[in-house]
Amino acid sequence: MLTIVIRTGAVFAASLMLAACQTAATRAPTAVTEPAATTPGLADDNFKAVLWQQTAAEYQALALQVYQRADQALAAAIADPQWNALDASERPAAAAGDGIAIIADIDETLLDNSAFSVRQMREPMPADLTPAAARVEFERRWREWALEAQATAMPGAAEFMQRAVKLPKVEVFYLSNRRDEEKAATCQNLLAAGFPVPGCATHVLTRNDAEGRLKDKVSRRQAVAQQARVVLLFGDNLGDFIGNIETTIDERAVIVQAHKDWWGSRWWILPNPGYGSWENILGRVTGRADDFADAAARTAWLRQQKERLLKDCRVPDCRPKPSQPGDAR
Numbered sequence: 001m002l003t004i005v006i007r008t009g010a011v012f013a014a015s016l017m018l019a020a021c022q023t024a025a026t027r028a029p030t031a032v033t034e035p036a037a038t039t040p041g042l043a044d045d046n047f048k049a050v051l052w053q054q055t056a057a058e059y060q061a062l063a064l065q066v067y068q069r070a071d072q073a074l075a076a077a078i079a080d081p082q083w084n085a086l087d088a089s090e091r092p093a094a095a096a097g098d099g100i101a102i103i104a105d106i107d108e109t110l111l112d113n114s115a116f117s118v119r120q121m122r123e124p125m126p127a128d129l130t131p132a133a134a135r136v137e138f139e140r141r142w143r144e145w146a147l148e149a150q151a152t153a154m155p156g157a158a159e160f161m162q163r164a165v166k167l168p169k170v171e172v173f174y175l176s177n178r179r180d181e182e183k184a185a186t187c188q189n190l191l192a193a194g195f196p197v198p199g200c201a202t203h204v205l206t207r208n209d210a211e212g213r214l215k216d217k218v219s220r221r222q223a224v225a226q227q228a229r230v231v232l233l234f235g236d237n238l239g240d241f242i243g244n245i246e247t248t249i250d251e252r253a254v255i256v257q258a259h260k261d262w263w264g265s266r267w268w269i270l271p272n273p274g275y276g277s278w279e280n281i282l283g284r285v286t287g288r289a290d291d292f293a294d295a296a297a298r299t300a301w302l303r304q305q306k307e308r309l310l311k312d313c314r315v316p317d318c319r320p321k322p323s324q325p326g327d328a329r
């Protein structure tokens with residue numbers, strides 16, 4: 001399931017600028033000044049992210065780039081018995097036999113849910129709802145969307161998975177934070193979008209906190225690893241690859257760097273400017289990680305983020321450099 005972040009259709013248009021302006025080494029949380037009363041550019045804060053997802057050729061190309069290059073990695077993984085895509089902390093003690101597993105997240109990795117984001121923009125959450133009531137309403141809306149089973153395939157994704165399962169001993173496991181109640185419709189959606197689903201009960205692993213299938217996905221990755229050697233992971237969120245990612249901006253950057261040789265090899269990530277754990281972490285900068293269901297608080301939080309961005313754009317410094325004598329301008 002999508003996180004609560006998308007549940008209010010939330011992202012600010014400057015998020016891509018934020019990523020471009022900051023480097024891992026400099027992204028320590030800083031004190032945030034009180035937001036200006038009228039920070040421009042926050043209306044429809046998910047608009048540009050959704051527009052990009054729905055219209056940009058670049059988005060299509062990025063997905064194709066992932067799913068076309070992954071064939072080569074899969075061939076190398078099959079040939080190398082030591083190749084394993086699970087972090088050492090998640091691997092089982094005993095070898096898992098000679099089966100080969102690919103684990104893929106679903107939303108914004110294989111299926112494009114941007115139409116749901118548009119739906120959220122068309123019908124904003126009523127301002128008078130309490131955060132708890134807004135969360136319930138969002139859950140209702142998301143489930144309604146999931147049960148419709150009409151999300152479309154990311155470019156190249158279904159074709160790659162179909163090629164993969166034709167290889168000897170290769171299986172694809174779909175590991176999503178959609179809930180158990182959405183599993184049947186999710187399988188229907190995956191099949192309709194062209195993905196191979198040999199068994200909905202066995203190969204689509206949904207979230208159920210009461211049964212220990214938690215948001216962080218670690219236990220479910222380990223369950224797959226009991227059955228087969230996990231060789232490739234696909235996702236749009238850091239949590240699709242490793243646990244303990246809801247920490248700080250800097251610690252997340254350390255995780256990425258610690259696995260730098262795995263990106264585009266064992267780990268394949270799709271872009272998602274609309275929502276994700278990256279945004280939850282920003283919420284923690286302000287100490288208001290669970291504000292997303294509260295429209296007024298969220299607007300204030302976004303204003304804070306924009307103020308921070310404009311004030312603290314650090315290295316490389318986004319501000320214009322003073323011109324030097326002789327500069328050709």
Ligand SMILES: [Mg+2]
Nearest residue numbers: 105107108236
């Ligand atoms: Mg996802």
